[in-house]
Amino acid sequence: MKRSIPFRKEKTLFIDYLAVFIVVVSVAAVCFLFKDTIGYRLVSFILLFVVSILALFFGTGPILLASALSAAVWDYFFIPPSFTLQIGETEDTLLLVMFFIVALLNGILTSRIRRQELNAREREERTLALYQLSKELLTANGLQEVVQVAGKYFRQYFYINRSVFLWESDGVLDVTPLNEGDQTTTDENKKIASWVYENSVKAGKYSENFSSSDGSFYPLRGSQKCLGVTCVWYTRALIPAEEQFMETILALVAGKVEREFLSAMAKDAYILSESDKLYKTLFNSISHELRIPVAAIMGATDTLLSDRYPEHTRKRLYLEMSQASVRLNRLIENLLNMSRLESGHLSPRPDWCDVQDLVNKVTSTLKQELSVYNFIQEIPGDMPLVYIDFGLTEQVLHNLILNATQYAPEGTTISVSFLYDKSGKLIFRVADCGKGFSPTDLNLLFNKFYRGEKAYSGGTGLGLSIVKGFVEAQGGTVTAANKADGGAVITVEIPVRISDMSENKEN
Amino acid sequence: MMKNEELILIIDDEVQIRRLLEITLSANGFRISEAATGKDGLIFASQQLPELIILDLGLPDLEGFEVLKRLREWYQKSIIILSVRNSEEDIIRALDNGANDYLTKPFRTGELLARIRVAIRQNKPHDADPRLEFGNLVIDLDKHLAYKNNEIIKLTSTEFSLLALLARNSGRVLTHQYILKEVWGMGQIEQTQYLRVFVAQIRKKIEDDPSKPTLLLTESGIGYRFGA
Numbered sequence: 001m002k003r004s005i006p007f008r009k010e011k012t013l014f015i016d017y018l019a020v021f022i023v024v025v026s027v028a029a030v031c032f033l034f035k036d037t038i039g040y041r042l043v044s045f046i047l048l049f050v051v052s053i054l055a056l057f058f059g060t061g062p063i064l065l066a067s068a069l070s071a072a073v074w075d076y077f078f079i080p081p082s083f084t085l086q087i088g089e090t091e092d093t094l095l096l097v098m099f100f101i102v103a104l105l106n107g108i109l110t111s112r113i114r115r116q117e118l119n120a121r122e123r124e125e126r127t128l129a130l131y132q133l134s135k136e137l138l139t140a141n142g143l144q145e146v147v148q149v150a151g152k153y154f155r156q157y158f159y160i161n162r163s164v165f166l167w168e169s170d171g172v173l174d175v176t177p178l179n180e181g182d183q184t185t186t187d188e189n190k191k192i193a194s195w196v197y198e199n200s201v202k203a204g205k206y207s208e209n210f211s212s213s214d215g216s217f218y219p220l221r222g223s224q225k226c227l228g229v230t231c232v233w234y235t236r237a238l239i240p241a242e243e244q245f246m247e248t249i250l251a252l253v254a255g256k257v258e259r260e261f262l263s264a265m266a267k268d269a270y271i272l273s274e275s276d277k278l279y280k281t282l283f284n285s286i287s288h289e290l291r292i293p294v295a296a297i298m299g300a301t302d303t304l305l306s307d308r309y310p311e312h313t314r315k316r317l318y319l320e321m322s323q324a325s326v327r328l329n330r331l332i333e334n335l336l337n338m339s340r341l342e343s344g345h346l347s348p349r350p351d352w353c354d355v356q357d358l359v360n361k362v363t364s365t366l367k368q369e370l371s372v373y374n375f376i377q378e379i380p381g382d383m384p385l386v387y388i389d390f391g392l393t394e395q396v397l398h399n400l401i402l403n404a405t406q407y408a409p410e411g412t413t414i415s416v417s418f419l420y421d422k423s424g425k426l427i428f429r430v431a432d433c434g435k436g437f438s439p440t441d442l443n444l445l446f447n448k449f450y451r452g453e454k455a456y457s458g459g460t461g462l463g464l465s466i467v468k469g470f471v472e473a474q475g476g477t478v479t480a481a482n483k484a485d486g487g488a489v490i491t492v493e494i495p496v497r498i499s500d501m502s503e504n505k506e507n
Numbered sequence: 508m509m510k511n512e513e514l515i516l517i518i519d520d521e522v523q524i525r526r527l528l529e530i531t532l533s534a535n536g537f538r539i540s541e542a543a544t545g546k547d548g549l550i551f552a553s554q555q556l557p558e559l560i561i562l563d564l565g566l567p568d569l570e571g572f573e574v575l576k577r578l579r580e581w582y583q584k585s586i587i588i589l590s591v592r593n594s595e596e597d598i599i600r601a602l603d604n605g606a607n608d609y610l611t612k613p614f615r616t617g618e619l620l621a622r623i624r625v626a627i628r629q630n631k632p633h634d635a636d637p638r639l640e641f642g643n644l645v646i647d648l649d650k651h652l653a654y655k656n657n658e659i660i661k662l663t664s665t666e667f668s669l670l671a672l673l674a675r676n677s678g679r680v681l682t683h684q685y686i687l688k689e690v691w692g693m694g695q696i697e698q699t700q701y702l703r704v705f706v707a708q709i710r711k712k713i714e715d716d717p718s719k720p721t722l723l724l725t726e727s728g729i730g731y732r733f734g735a
Contacts, residue, residue: 352699353703
C-alpha cells in the first residue's frame, strides 16, 4: 500500500533554491557553449522551457528565483552586447520584459495547478482512507479491535505513536487496556479527559482549553451522548484540512463505538430476558419437583398420625416418606450445583484420586437404585492415580449412573468403564440398555432443563447439564450416543495428569 | 436395652433438628441437653460436662468454628459436627480443629447413632490390649504384626504404621493431612499420592475384595476411615 504524505511540505527549503539555481545556471552554461550556432533568441525559449519544467517540481519562491535568474542570465550573457546588462536593440528590451513576465506567469500557474492537483490527490487519499477505515471498523469485533484500528490510522496518517482511549464504566472514566501504545495516563490527563467527556468539547494541546497539556483530547460523540474520550500526542499542529480529517476519523470511530455499546446493551437485555425465561422454567419445574415429594410426606404423615394402620401399611408409608425426602434432597443438590456453575465461582480443586474409590463412593450412594440392575464396572488393572477434582467427578458419575437407573428397564445391565488414554485423558463411559436417545435428544441433551422425549415424569432436566458443566470446568468434554444394539452411552473425557509413582515402592 | 444414660449436648438453632435428635437419641438411651445458641452451648457444656457434643456450624450468635475452638480449649471429649455445610474445606477445617466427626444435614439417624457410639467409645481410656480385631483381621500393635484369617500379612514398616494409625482410630475420619503428618512427617504434607498408593497396597493385603473395601474406607476429598 502506498504510503501517503499527509503532512505537506509548506516551508520551501534552502535546498530548493539551490537546486533551481544550479539547473538554471547549468542550462545557461550549456547554451553558452552553443551560443553561436543556436542564436541568442532561441536561448530565451530554452530557458523559458526550463522554468516551466521547474514549476512542476518547486513552489512559488524558487520559481520566482528561476524566472528572475534566467532573465538576468539571458540579458547578461546572451543579449548583445554580451557581458553587460545593456541591451543593444529596442526589440530585445521588449523581448526581455516579455520573457520575464511569461516565465513568471508560466511558473506560477504551473505551480498552482500542481498544488491543486496535490490537494485533489490528498483529498482523494483521505476519502479512500476514510472508506478503508469504515470498512475496517465494520469488521472490527469489540472495542479492543476498534481501538486497534483507530490507533493504526493515527499512526499512518498523523504519525501519532501514542494514543489512549477512555471509556466510562461504573461512573468512572478510565483507560481501556489498549493497543501496543503507551497506556499510562496521568491524573492530570484523566481530569482533562473527564472535562472533555462532560462538555463534549475538544481540549488539550493545540486547542483553546487546557492548552498547556501535552496531549490533545477529543470527545467521541455518539448520537445522544459523549461515549468516551480519545487522547493523542501530536508531533506538530495540524492544518485545518488535517484537523477536519482527524475529526472525521473520530466520528467514524465514535459511530462504531456507539454500535458496540448498543450491541453490548442488547446482549445484556437478551441475557436478562433469557434469565427471565430461565426463571419461569425453573419456577414451573422446580415448584412441581418440590411439591410432589412434600405432598407425599404430608400425606403419609397425616395418615400415620390420624389412624391406626397395620404394621405393614405403616412401613410402606414410612418408605414413601423416605423416598420423597431422598428425592427432595437430590433436587436441592442439583439446584445448588447448578447455582455453583452459574455463579462462575466453580474452580476445580484436583487431587490424586484412585478411580476405584470414585466408583465405590458413587455405587454406595446409589446402592438402592442399582440393586435391581446388573451393574458392571471395568477398571484396568494398571489404572494409574489420576489428578482430578474428586467431588466434581463423583457428581458427574453419580448423575450419569442415576440417569441410567431411571431410564433403563429393571434387570438390564448398566456398565461403567474407565480407561486412561495415552494422550493424557481419563475416559469413562456409562452405558445402559434402555431405549437410548432420540435424534432430538442427542442435540439438546446437555441443555439446562431439557427433558428427554421419553422422559419419565418428574425430574428437572438439570442432571446432564450439571454433568456437562462439571466436566467442562475440568477442561473435559462429554458426548452422548446410542449403542449399536440400543441403549444410551455417555462418554466423558477429562485431561488429567497421572501419578508416576508405581506401587510396591517403599519411599 | 442397656442403660447408658450418657449426656449429649446438642448445640443447634433449628428447633426441628433438636426435636428430631431429642426423640431419636433419648429413644436410644441417651440423656439430652439442648442449646439454641453458641453462648448457651458453651455455658451448658461447662456446667453439665456432657459425654458428647453435637455442634451445628451455622449458629445465630457465634460462628460454629469459634464455638469449636473455645470448646477445645478445655473440653476433652468427643464433638460431632452436624451441619448443612458440605464443602470439603469446611469438613477438613472442622476435623483439623478438633472435631471428632462430621455429618452433613440431611443425615440418616442410623448413621448418626453409629458415629455417636464410635465417638463415645473414643472418650474411654485406650484399652491396654495391643490386639485390635476387625472381623478376620487382627492387628498386634506391640509385635508390629497383622494377621488375616490367622495368617501373618506381609506389610512394610510404612504400611504397618499407616494401618496401625487408622486402626487405633477406627470409626473416625482421619484427614489426608493428618495421616501424612503422622506417618510420613511434615515434609510431604501435600503428597496425597503416596497415601493413595499405600492405601491401595494395604487394601490388597487386608480386604477380601480390594475393589470393594469394607475396612479401609475412603471419605472422598477428606481422608480415610477405618472399620465401620
